[in-house]
Amino acid sequence: MATPATEATTARSVGKTVDPSRFGPAVALSCRECGERYDLGPRYVCEQCFGPLEIAYEFTGVTRESIASGPRSLWRYKDLLPVPADVAEQANLAPGFTKLVPARNLARELGLRSLYVKDDSGNPTHSFKDRVVAVAFAAGRELGFTTFACASTGNLANAVAAAAARAGVRSCVFVPYDLEQGKTVTTAVYGGTLVAVEGNYDDVNRLCSEVAGEEPWGFVNVNLRPYYAEGSKTLGYEIAEQLGWRLPEQVVIPVASGSLLTKVDKAFRELIKLGLVEDTPYRIFGAQATGCAPVANAFKAGHDVVQPVRPQTIAKSLAIGNPADGPYALDVARRTGGAIEDVSDPEIVEGIKLLARTEGIFAETAGGVTVATLRKLLASGQLDPDAETVVLNTGDGLKTLDAVAPTSGPTVTIRPSLSAFREAGLA
């Protein structure tokens, strides 16, 4: 989900005095473009150049041991995040530390020497959004917010509504009014406020930006975006720790806004800088759906600028036509010797089924995108089959059943008798 275009450079704050000691190692907000620094607060756009703000840190005393002694959730990395030291004790869904699955069957099928699936469908609401929402809530509470909001059509809506229920705070989730009932239910069931907006997703996003300028609410991916986005780093930390404190040689990451890809790279660089892993080369690959491939298009054309597109793909959780972090994702892929590739909707479906058939992991469409891209990059020689590779699955197939339903039916239909069973030739 992209940051909605907005005139506002800060959202309305709740008038709480911010205690900087409650943000762990975070010391300031800093503009990604011009470097201008701001005090920690509910800001997200640079007043000087309108660039996006990021968290600036001063890390101290982070060791493998201090991390390993933490909880089995993303809070084991609290000393690398803009959250208070007691974050794990506050009521929260405790996402993260999902499985890094050795994917031997899939590796064999693809001709890869060593492959892992980082399976974020194991999160509480079954997508990686639980991570970013958890960090946004932890920081947002310190900024004084008691209502948390977002615009979303899927995973983010689920994650915000569930996190608010656990935390005992109010949620207000904005969705397009014509969303399928199934997707409304998975957010509404958590009992927060669910606002159906008579318009498309762009209309919903625009309205949220306006509301964020008026109401003292924490919109996780608007005014809390600098904090929110840092949650994605934890995927990178976990991959390294679960490999035994080393970096993989190749990683395949889905690209929507581009933020996840850039944050995994940031996590790897932080771990190197802190001496927690050896400084070994890694290559980062981005995966998009051909029906919404603005970053892949720019990569292949050799452009630095990402031309917006109108999304048309079954991979709805990646369907951001104008990705805010697209240029940064291009930078990472180029700097690390990776690539950004895209795959068609039929290839996505094949990717989902390939992963399910070989590893028993049922991924949502975004996981189909990464697995299909992995296969395509191997076929084109861009991925080294002898290099240790990690592919990300960021969500659960139960949320996107429609993608595989037309091609996933019974093998055979028989009468209820042993003779019918025998005749079917299944033995």
Added chain:
Amino acid sequence: MATPATEATTARSVGKTVDPSRFGPAVALSCRECGERYDLGPRYVCEQCFGPLEIAYEFTGVTRESIASGPRSLWRYKDLLPVPADVAEQANLAPGFTKLVPARNLARELGLRSLYVKDDSGNPTHSFKDRVVAVAFAAGRELGFTTFACASTGNLANAVAAAAARAGVRSCVFVPYDLEQGKTVTTAVYGGTLVAVEGNYDDVNRLCSEVAGEEPWGFVNVNLRPYYAEGSKTLGYEIAEQLGWRLPEQVVIPVASGSLLTKVDKAFRELIKLGLVEDTPYRIFGAQATGCAPVANAFKAGHDVVQPVRPQTIAKSLAIGNPADGPYALDVARRTGGAIEDVSDPEIVEGIKLLARTEGIFAETAGGVTVATLRKLLASGQLDPDAETVVLNTGDGLKTLDAVAPTSGPTVTIRPSLSAFREAGLA
């Protein structure tokens, strides 16, 4: 799912010589009714009295430390299960060690002093069936099976198909032909054989019993049932370990066949006997849907015999009209001073929504049954509000969306403008 009625006392074996050292602490099969003992094998019914066979163990060297040094999955309890010592190294989904969530909001709402939700929706295919299937596969491989099968309409089908994919063995899942497409997809996607049978669930079950007598296949809940059922013990072990090696005072468990409830009790008794927990009193409560409450009916009537019923409830994963372990579940509830209670379909829906709203956990209908039963037992005074209580959620709400869809919609629908937002009075 009940053991299908069958004339056969043993299924066809694959002719493999069974190595008894490959079943961990398991030493024999023993009849639950007459005590007759049999060598470990693909047997499930006593030849003397037609009683169900259970695993007999000789435990050695199990300590809190040996368990704590194991993997973060149900295999940490391998020394208490009929599985080989190297079970964790074989390709499997590594289910278990799901979260025990302190449910402070729900406790407050219900007036309970201390409440935990044991949340098995966090398993790989999002139900507790991954546990029993994992144990059935581990034992079944040692018995020589290379095809694994089951009859199911839901969670078990998903679990078998996914486990087979990961293990690289064949699965053959039998379902009624008129199952909704959504439920077919979540099994078919894993690529095993899916047989649609022109009949109802009873017909499918009968066919499976016949096939089990002919084909050298491991039907997880037929000829592998004694091993399979032991997987449920791990829920009991985990609750005790996650509470810091002690037993809860009250547990609320869903009752389908009744096996899960009896196995949690068995786990608690084993832990006491092995000195791993103190011998403190606990009470076990069973939860059924009123539309399929044969065990609750018998409990309330003071009967030892469970009268079969024709199921009619939204809690389809509990809809076993003739529960094989019903009498044993009655025994456990009575012996521990618990009870078996049932709740209506509207109460089940309310239970799902109550858990979602207070804790951010979206349960399938079976979880709605346990939460609603918890509430009902508190209201009737059968549960002590001051006693530490654990309620089980055995599956994920994403699999039973239909239950809550009619009552989970948007709070409000508005035009896409700030003024419309203001008029809606949401601020």
